[in-house]
Amino acid sequence: MVHTDRYLAEIWNYIQADEVGWIGVYGMGGVGKTTIMKEIYNRLTEAKKNRERFDNVFWVTVSKASNVEKLQGDIAKGIGFKTLSEEQDVTRRAGILFDALKERKRFVLILDDLWTSFPLEEIGIPNLTKDNGCKLILTTSVLVDVKIQKIAKECDGLPLALVTDGAALRNVNKEDGQNALMALGGFAANVEGMEDKVFSRLRFSYDRLKDDATRLCFLYSALYPEDCDIYTKQLIEYWMWEGLLGDEGRIKDQICKGEMILNYLKDSCLLESAGEFRGFEYVKMHDLIRDMAIEITKTSPRCMIRAGVGLDYPPLEEEWIEDVERI
Structure with missing residues (x-):
């Protein structure tokens, strides 16, 4: 706060x-x-x-x-x-x-x-x-x-x-x-007069991202659990394997593109640095930013996100959403 x-x-x-x-x-x-x-x-x-x-x-x-x-x-x-x-x-x-x-x-x-x-x-x-x-x-x-x-x-x-x-x-x-x-870098949800406008302002930051690839990479980051420190090298590799960085070019070029997108998301305050551990860099997503991302994934691209809630079994069949792309 x-x-x-x-x-x-x-x-x-x-x-x-x-x-x-x-x-x-x-x-x-x-x-x-x-x-x-x-x-x-x-x-x-x-x-x-x-x-x-x-x-x-x-x-x-x-x-x-x-x-x-x-x-x-x-x-x-x-x-x-x-x-x-x-x-x-x-x-x-x-x-x-x-x-x-x-x-x-x-x-x-x-x-x-x-x-x-x-x-x-x-x-x-x-x-x-x-x-x-x-x-x-x-x-x-x-x-x-x-x-x-x-x-x-x-x-x-x-x-x-x-x-x-x-x-x-x-x-x-x-x-x-x-x-x-x-x-x-934090979030002032309790500033007087802001409560009703919070999500629309957060969505505005998302909408102003430079292209669809950057928006998809951002939404993918919400698949991690709340308050999770995300290993940046792994995140970029997941983006690459999911095809979010395009299908053309060498792996080295795609990793470079992923690093540029990651830095852009940090500069846009949609991801924030979580420091380093044993020489490896981590980022994280603010709780309210993640809530906004999850809300977007209810429509397009369709995702089911249950990360970090302690599930012992997969969601029941009737809980699955139609046309889901990622779980």
């Missing part, structure tokens, strides 16, 4: 720190990133002392299928700048948006639900330096091309990480600003 007060305090401290230029809040869909950031936004806009610290605070919900042009449009709309739509050239749009943001002086720009990495200069976001005091905060469910250096500190198993470099934000002045990333 994510302790929201603790993460609120962590993010708030980063916002107040002069040396921090941008903050990323990273975790699977449904973990409560938007809920936490809405509280941060309310604090920034309501507190008098924070209005004195920052001249403007903007909230931008990013379009799901976003590219540079769409993201520029989302930001322009979020900051109340209407004339950007008159310009079609992406580079000139970046220059116009850059000037518009500079006019907002010491701003906080919150980008909620970013799925693709973009260089700041291509979008038109000014450098985030100690001198100008501007902040960029983003939430994301997929860690794309971001290299992180783990800090030796954990909060109930949820790592606090510091971003040292990232393709999405390569133009940050490293002398003046640090980049901070909060990794919310």
Whole structure:
């Protein structure tokens, strides 16, 4: 369970720190990133002392299928700048948006639900330096091309990480600003207002996986028992033997593809690292993520999953589902 007060305090401290230029809040869909950031936004806009610290605070919900042009449009709309739509050239749009943001002086720009990495200069976001005091905060469910250096500190198993470099934000002045990333690896099912939306948000993360092969590999992982540490080499071999990695190419190539899919699922927070034992890597699936996967397998592909419940005999014939593909 994510302790929201603790993460609120962590993010708030980063916002107040002069040396921090941008903050990323990273975790699977449904973990409560938007809920936490809405509280941060309310604090920034309501507190008098924070209005004195920052001249403007903007909230931008990013379009799901976003590219540079769409993201520029989302930001322009979020900051109340209407004339950007008159310009079609992406580079000139970046220059116009850059000037518009500079006019907002010491701003906080919150980008909620970013799925693709973009260089700041291509979008038109000014450098985030100690001198100008501007902040960029983003939430994301997929860690794309971001290299992180783990800090030796954990909060109930949820790592606090510091971003040292990232393709999405390569133009940050490293002398003046640090980049901070909060990794919310657990699940906050009890965050107020989230209960009715949990499964739809988790399903959204599943639907946004890059292809059917990746989705099938993810669903296959739910065949393991709840809370099971899954040996990654074995998992990839099972994917391969089941034909989930395709029928063409050498075994070595298929294993390489399996490793790429495994890393992608971890970056998407649908699988999480379970550490190493005697030099072998393990992953696991969060209970609620597994519940969501099992729900999907009731329709397509059809699976019966009874792993880890202590069966002495196979399920009775009348319990079997029609057109079952895996048991």
